Amino acid sequence: MSEPRDDDEDDAELFRSAIGPVRPMRETAPPPSAPRPRPRARMAERDEAQAREQFRHALEDSLLEAGDALSYRRDEVSPRLLQKLKRGEISVQEELDLHGADTREAEQLVRAFLHDARQHGVGCVRIVHGKGLHGAATIASGGQPVLKNLVDRMLRHRADVLAFHSAPPAQGGTGAVLVLLAPRRLRS
Template sequence: MKVHGLSELKQLQKQLLAQRQARASQEAARLAAERERLARKNLFANAVGPVKPLRSSGHKHLRPQPALPLPLQRERDEQAVMQEALSDEFDAETLLHTDEHLSFRRPGMGVDVVRRLRAGTWSIQRQIDLHGLRREDAREALGQFIREAHKAGLRCVRVVHGKGLGSPGRMPVLKGRVHSWLIQKNEVMAFVQARPVDGGAGALVVLLRPGRPRV
């Protein structure tokens, strides 16, 4: 590069000096960034000091087996059964209607429901016979029967409890228990003493709440 005059030489010197200063600043910034990177990288090592790797113990670390899925539906069903436990101490006498024949209906239900039930408007779809069962067995069987009938979408069922003529003192013990148990079941809307052709005083015709039949 040919320089003409002293002024041009001084201008060239200034440009070269500025370039050297710029390169020096860039290098200084690069070195500072590298030092910061290394400092961050070695932050943990600098904090804990020198360490030695542990010797292998030869043991294998097995992954824990995943927990088995909980039978939630079964637990809910069992809990529902416990909540629906039928009591023998429940007094059903004041809730029964004893006109010409014994009957029961939930509060708010008209007399026509009992009349239609007694007349056979709803056909009997299923029945259970509690003859010969002990009190505990009869209570459990009746509770399960009503629960399953309601789940199946049935509306009218028959419960045969017998007339109690074979009981000690010829007193119908199971008959009174069945009345009490049925009243405690939320699925039961009403019941009446069966017609003679359907069992008479030894059976009840029960109307259930509308349920959702299983698919």
């Protein structure tokens, strides 16, 4: 280690005399640090993603094929009444044909049709969705009939639908569905 030179000490003394008396600066708070990221529930996010994936696969696994029959009944509907519907023994009062409709249009048509039928006191309707053997939507969906699956999903989630079943062969077979609607309740 070398000893400090006299020139360095002279320069420091010269600097201090040129500046004059010095007062220390008061201490300031350090600048704020970047905010810490909010904690994430990574395991919950992963569980949620896995649940969505399983649900999507369950939906894909439950898709109907062209020849599959649609069938559903609420608990308050007797199995005997569903059998009558299945055999076509309940008179159909109105019909909706979805041939040529895309999914968005078909969904709107079904909603409006069922609403109007219920408003007019119609108890049983037929919706012709087609078997799904032809058409670009069927090919794009991996061979499943798009409108048939759409109608099935929609009818199962409607409160005004009591039961439905694919029509007997003379009334359209698996390309149509007979729908039993709940009676309209009058407001008092």
